[in-house]
Amino acid sequence: MTDHRSEEAKQWRRLYKGARWRALRHRQLAIEPLCRFCIEAEEVTAAEVVDHIQSHKGDHDLFFDPANLQSLCKSHHDGAKQRIDKGQNVIRYDASGWPI
Numbered sequence: 001m002t003d004h005r006s007e008e009a010k011q012w013r014r015l016y017k018g019a020r021w022r023a024l025r026h027r028q029l030a031i032e033p034l035c036r037f038c039i040e041a042e043e044v045t046a047a048e049v050v051d052h053i054q055s056h057k058g059d060h061d062l063f064f065d066p067a068n069l070q071s072l073c074k075s076h077h078d079g080a081k082q083r084i085d086k087g088q089n090v091i092r093y094d095a096s097g098w099p100i
């Protein structure tokens, strides 16, 4: 029996290792060097992670679409964004305390 999920994960890892992604990631961090979620809360944090706004699920068009990318700090990427990807509702607040 083949493990479909790990096969899929292997494909994705290959995408992230490719030169095309590395160039795209580099470009995204040059355009948007600060975490987008932090800026919404009027905080300035260097972005470390280039995130897919709409999860690509292995779809090359979404994966390589520059308009589908955003820069996030690690804690936002690992926190809020993971919950959004899992379909959970995440309420974020702007600097004045209003939900975004």
Ligand SMILES: [Zn+2]
Residues within 6 Å of the ligand: 035, 036, 037, 038, 045, 072, 073, 074, 075, 076
């Ligand atoms: Zn952040």
